[in-house]
Amino acid sequence: MKKDAKRKRDYIYYDFTRSMCRRCGKIIDAQIIFRDGKVFLRSICPQHGASEALIAANIDWYLKVINTRQATDRPGKFSKEISEGCPYDCGLCTWHEKACNLPIISITNVCNLKCPICFTYNRDDPEYFMPVEEFKQVIDWLTASEKSIDLINITGGEPTLHPELFKIIELCRRKEIGRVTLNSNGLKLAEDEDFVKKLAGYGVYVILSFNTFNRDIAKKMHGADVLKKKLDALKNLEKYGVQTTLMNVSVKDLNDKEIGKVIDYALKKDFIRSVTIQNMTYTGFAGGRFTPRKHLPIDEVIDNIVKRSATVADRAHHTIPAKLQNLHKKTRFSPDNSIEHREKRLTHDDFVPLPGSHPLCYSVCYIFRDGDYTFPLKRLFPGDEYYEILGKKYLVHPGENFQRILSDKINEIWARKDSYPESERILKMMKNMIGKLYPTGEHLSPFERQKRAEKFIKIIYIHAYMDEDTFDLSRVNRCSVLVPGIDKTYIPVCTYNLFYREKDKRFRKAGERGIR
Amino acid sequence: MNLDYEYYKTTRSLCPGCKKILPAKIVFYNDSVYMLKNCKEHGEFFTLIYGDRRKYIEALKISKPALYPLEFFSENFNGCGASCGLCPEHQQHTCLPIIEITDHCNMSCPICLAGNHNGWHMPVEKFKKIVDNLIKAEGSLDMINISGGEPTLHPELLEIVEAANRPEILTVSISTNGKEFLRDKNLLTKLIDRNVFISLQFDGFDDDSNIKLRGEGVLEEKLGILELLEKFSARTSLVMTVMRGVNHKEIGKVVQYFLKKDFIRSLMFQPIVFANPGLEYDVEKVITIPGIAAEIAAGSGGIIRESDIINLPCSHPTCFALTYLLKLDNSTGGEGEYIPIPRLVEVEQYLDTIKNRTAPGLESESYEKIKNNIYSLWSSSGIQPQSGKILHSLKNIMCEIGQCGKDMTPQKLFNVMEKNIKSLFIHHFMDAYNFDFSRVMKCCNQYPLDENRLIPCCIYNNMERKR
Numbered sequence: 001m002k003k004d005a006k007r008k009r010d011y012i013y014y015d016f017t018r019s020m021c022r023r024c025g026k027i028i029d030a031q032i033i034f035r036d037g038k039v040f041l042r043s044i045c046p047q048h049g050a051s052e053a054l055i056a057a058n059i060d061w062y063l064k065v066i067n068t069r070q071a072t073d074r075p076g077k078f079s080k081e082i083s084e085g086c087p088y089d090c091g092l093c094t095w096h097e098k099a100c101n102l103p104i105i106s107i108t109n110v111c112n113l114k115c116p117i118c119f120t121y122n123r124d125d126p127e128y129f130m131p132v133e134e135f136k137q138v139i140d141w142l143t144a145s146e147k148s149i150d151l152i153n154i155t156g157g158e159p160t161l162h163p164e165l166f167k168i169i170e171l172c173r174r175k176e177i178g179r180v181t182l183n184s185n186g187l188k189l190a191e192d193e194d195f196v197k198k199l200a201g202y203g204v205y206v207i208l209s210f211n212t213f214n215r216d217i218a219k220k221m222h223g224a225d226v227l228k229k230k231l232d233a234l235k236n237l238e239k240y241g242v243q244t245t246l247m248n249v250s251v252k253d254l255n256d257k258e259i260g261k262v263i264d265y266a267l268k269k270d271f272i273r274s275v276t277i278q279n280m281t282y283t284g285f286a287g288g289r290f291t292p293r294k295h296l297p298i299d300e301v302i303d304n305i306v307k308r309s310a311t312v313a314d315r316a317h318h319t320i321p322a323k324l325q326n327l328h329k330k331t332r333f334s335p336d337n338s339i340e341h342r343e344k345r346l347t348h349d350d351f352v353p354l355p356g357s358h359p360l361c362y363s364v365c366y367i368f369r370d371g372d373y374t375f376p377l378k379r380l381f382p383g384d385e386y387y388e389i390l391g392k393k394y395l396v397h398p399g400e401n402f403q404r405i406l407s408d409k410i411n412e413i414w415a416r417k418d419s420y421p422e423s424e425r426i427l428k429m430m431k432n433m434i435g436k437l438y439p440t441g442e443h444l445s446p447f448e449r450q451k452r453a454e455k456f457i458k459i460i461y462i463h464a465y466m467d468e469d470t471f472d473l474s475r476v477n478r479c480s481v482l483v484p485g486i487d488k489t490y491i492p493v494c495t496y497n498l499f500y501r502e503k504d505k506r507f508r509k510a511g512e513r514g515i516r
Numbered sequence: 517m518n519l520d521y522e523y524y525k526t527t528r529s530l531c532p533g534c535k536k537i538l539p540a541k542i543v544f545y546n547d548s549v550y551m552l553k554n555c556k557e558h559g560e561f562f563t564l565i566y567g568d569r570r571k572y573i574e575a576l577k578i579s580k581p582a583l584y585p586l587e588f589f590s591e592n593f594n595g596c597g598a599s600c601g602l603c604p605e606h607q608q609h610t611c612l613p614i615i616e617i618t619d620h621c622n623m624s625c626p627i628c629l630a631g632n633h634n635g636w637h638m639p640v641e642k643f644k645k646i647v648d649n650l651i652k653a654e655g656s657l658d659m660i661n662i663s664g665g666e667p668t669l670h671p672e673l674l675e676i677v678e679a680a681n682r683p684e685i686l687t688v689s690i691s692t693n694g695k696e697f698l699r700d701k702n703l704l705t706k707l708i709d710r711n712v713f714i715s716l717q718f719d720g721f722d723d724d725s726n727i728k729l730r731g732e733g734v735l736e737e738k739l740g741i742l743e744l745l746e747k748f749s750a751r752t753s754l755v756m757t758v759m760r761g762v763n764h765k766e767i768g769k770v771v772q773y774f775l776k777k778d779f780i781r782s783l784m785f786q787p788i789v790f791a792n793p794g795l796e797y798d799v800e801k802v803i804t805i806p807g808i809a810a811e812i813a814a815g816s817g818g819i820i821r822e823s824d825i826i827n828l829p830c831s832h833p834t835c836f837a838l839t840y841l842l843k844l845d846n847s848t849g850g851e852g853e854y855i856p857i858p859r860l861v862e863v864e865q866y867l868d869t870i871k872n873r874t875a876p877g878l879e880s881e882s883y884e885k886i887k888n889n890i891y892s893l894w895s896s897s898g899i900q901p902q903s904g905k906i907l908h909s910l911k912n913i914m915c916e917i918g919q920c921g922k923d924m925t926p927q928k929l930f931n932v933m934e935k936n937i938k939s940l941f942i943h944h945f946m947d948a949y950n951f952d953f954s955r956v957m958k959c960c961n962q963y964p965l966d967e968n969r970l971i972p973c974c975i976y977n978n979m980e981r982k983r
């Protein structure tokens with residue numbers, strides 16, 4: 001019998017979407033394809049041909065997250081009708097699917113570093129500092145249009161360089177706003193202890209960019225010898241108890257294998273609330289030029305964490321023979337495959353898509369923590385309760401549901417102690433938590449309860465922004481990380497970075513063309 | 517749109533009003549799958565595209581790598597829908613070309629998606645060129661389908677059939693309403709002599725629904741045509757267009773009939789397509805693959821389960837679903853019984869067997885697989901309650917294959933398999949309401965147009981066909 005002469009493609013076409021061409025910036029047809037066990041976005045430009053970007057390292061993971069049931073959380077208000085079609089109608093236009101979780105306001109483009117990995121706008125010609133009055137206008141419409149805002153994120157450039165920073169922070173102290181988070185590269189925080197003290201006084205949360213404990217790698221990523229400064233900044237933040245998030249830009253084959261160490265450090269420290277890992281995004285003035293361009297998808301970051309982070313469950317209880325204790329300590333930050341160690345590490349299953357966000361945009365892992373004791377929340381709540389706890393937003397919202405879920409779980413563990421590892425310790429932790437969050441006879445505001453809950457919960461976020469290679473219209477209309485403008489519009493960060501920034505007059509010289 | 521749907525993903529579709537390309541969302545609502553899109557001029561459209569959320573998700577996962585054609589007739593990709601074709605980005609070769617040889621018709625069905633003008637017949641020379649080009653693109657073809665209009669009205673139909681009678685083409689099928697067979701008694705035998713497969717449009721045993729779908733009560737004629745087909749043992753396929761609330765309750769009866777009649781080798785269900793401008797869109801009338809599968813299962817008297825009907829991994833998985841039924845040995849008397857093949861073999865292997873093919877057992881690789889499956893079945897006993905019978909029928913297949921021995925040609929193998937296996941398909945063509953570019957990109961059914969253009973049927977019907 002004649003052999004079939006037709007050749008097989010070396011990939012499987014899974015889906016169709018729309019993406020963009022890195023070279024001409026046009027919105028074009030794209031395929032989601034499977035090849036060699038991995039998932040790629042294949043963008044096909046009629047003029048510039050096809051190009052492929054890795055979007056998931058593992059097909060099974062991709063299919064699992066993409067098909068996870070998603071919370072619906074549509075915006076309460078829109079400012080535009082659909083006209084040119086996504087992404088040209090930002091925003092929010094009525095095509096948008098997700099309410100704001102996280103408003104990001106860039107108050108300057110000035111920076112005291114020139115990091116080669118930077119993918120926010122960092123050209124400071126011309127210099128721009130947002131006038132306080134303008135900031136106020138933004139906050140005014142934000143608070144008028146959203147019932148309640150968990151947080152306002154202030155970023156830059158380097159926002160600590162804004163001469164009127166504290167006036168800006170002051171403006172955010174309103175009952176509708178839970179907190180202010182402030183991005184920083186840490187230089188100012190390292191050098192100016194009083195500044196940190198003042199931040200603490202204002203209750204500001206700091207998001208410190210922290211990529212590595214390795215001096216050489218830090219040099220490569222930041223373009224300057226900054227490790228010592230970063231460590232000093234941490235010291236000051238700890239000293240004044242400033243609630244801190246470590247923001248780790250993970251670059252494949254540069255610092256990505258170090259993520260376990262960063263997480264271990266964060267888990268140990270009281271002042272560190274969460275770790276946000278941002279997969280390197282090859283866009284913007286510096287990031288767009290960064291080479292080599294190796295996309296690091298979320299599941300590969302999870303893999304790095306799983307392989308390299310240390311114990312997350314009970315350290316005190318867990319039985320390592322005395323003579324191995326030293327060895328255990330030594331290998332604390334390095335891969336260790338002994339059984340008891342492995343079980344106590346984070347696993348792939350401890351991470352789930354952040355509810356309401358696109359699964360390729362965000363993944364999240366909650367870890368209970370009580371003093372020295374840590375336990376991944378997903379293992380206690382493997383079912384739907386987990387999503388109830390996560391809610392639809394970026395931060396935990398411990399309402400009455402949360403109390404009920406915790407109490408139910410306590411009863412369950414009580415009844416079936418044998419089927420829970422370390423049940424005594426978990427019970428102690430959960431009771432302690434209920435006592436603090438729902439104290440009898442004391443009224444707590446939702447924001448206050450949220451803050452208390454966070455003392456018991458460490459969060460690892462993995463956030464994969466899009467660049468010209470990974471841009472996907474299926475993702476962006478579900479974006480909850482929004483840039484509010486003075487004109488009462490919101491623009492999702494990724495469309496802002498890729499389509500609107502180059503038109504933002506504040507940041508560009510007259511007549512200058514887009515950078516791509 | 518204020519419904520509390522769950523967003524799934526974004527794709528592209530068409531406006532049913534102006535046919536412009538529109539962004540579209542795929543969303544879940546009430547455990548079904550809907551498409552949501554918005555035209556500046558014609559407003560919002562919220563249309564059912566798949567009746568079962570879970571099955572939709574599972575179907576998408578079974579996709580398999582596409583085969584390249586030997587030649588792309590269109591060199592550049594200019595955006596999907598604007599470069600057919602096939603262009604190099606197309607994700608399947610031409611599995612089943614549908615050649616429309618005339619726009620004459622002796623009926624005027626309200627649901628027709630062709631839009632006939634009774635003004636044109638394809639010259640035989642042109643048909644030959646089309647076939648030449650198809651062979652250039654495909655090398656060989658399991659089947660080509662001749663359609664219309666009503667192809668039996670073509671004055672040179674036999675010449676056309678003969679032009680398709682080439683070693684590279686295994687089977688020719690003709691899609692027909694069958695009326696001409698009643699008028700011209702010799703036509704059918706001439707076609708049978710030329711080994712043509714008859715695809716008869718048959719929408720059920722209820723004339724009320726025939727009137728709604730076809731504009732006339734054709735049942736009596738259809739029964740007469742079926743009688744003829746049976747009398748001459750024509751290799752027959754029934755094609756049933758299904759509209760919910762009109763004839764979907766006929767599905768069970770048609771399945772029963774199909775199982776009873778040896779001359780009917782395959783049965784094809786086509787959910788209603790709202791392409792005819794005279795046909796008003798009505799979501800109550802929409803039926804999708806899961807809805808039809810449920811009716812098949814309910815009406816088959818326990819022979820076919822919904823899980824036996826598997827989406828096709830070589831087309832887009834939501835375009836086609838199908839099952840094959842193996843005839844059990846009936847030497848002990850009584851009517852033939854059938855068992856769905858997916859229950860005999862591991863599903864994975866089954867998918868391998870049917871991928872990129874519309875009939876099983878046509879290439880040596882899948883032939884080997886079927887043989888292996890049958891052997892492994894042989895060595896394990898008690899898989900099914902009637903396993904004694906299964907063994908008998910499998911043995912018969914093996915004997916027939918064995919007899920053919922070394923000079924087994926594809927044609928012979930096809931005949932053997934065909935006699936013992938019935939196939940049941942669901943093919944969900946698209947209209948502008950459910951049109952989805954993610955599906956057309958992987959289309960395996962194309963119209964060969966002019967000399968060398970192959971265009972996915974759904975692109976042609978919705979974006980290019982003149983009505």
Ligand code: SF4
Pocket residue numbers: 085086087088089090091092093094095096097476477478492495
């Ligand atoms: S990103 Fe959102 S707001 Fe912007 S155009 Fe798309 S749907 Fe509209």
Ligand code: SF4
Pocket residue numbers: 595596597598599600601602603604605606607956957958972975
């Ligand atoms: S349908 Fe196929 S041939 Fe036509 S443009 Fe799309 S990919 Fe190309």
Ligand code: SF4
Pocket residue numbers: 831832835943944945946955956958959960961972973974975
């Ligand atoms: S003709 Fe339409 S429904 Fe059929 S396979 Fe092609 S795209 Fe899918």
Ligand SMILES: [Zn+2]
Pocket residue numbers: 021022023024025026045046047048049
């Ligand atoms: Zn281009």
Ligand SMILES: [Zn+2]
Pocket residue numbers: 531532533534535536555556557558559
């Ligand atoms: Zn329109």
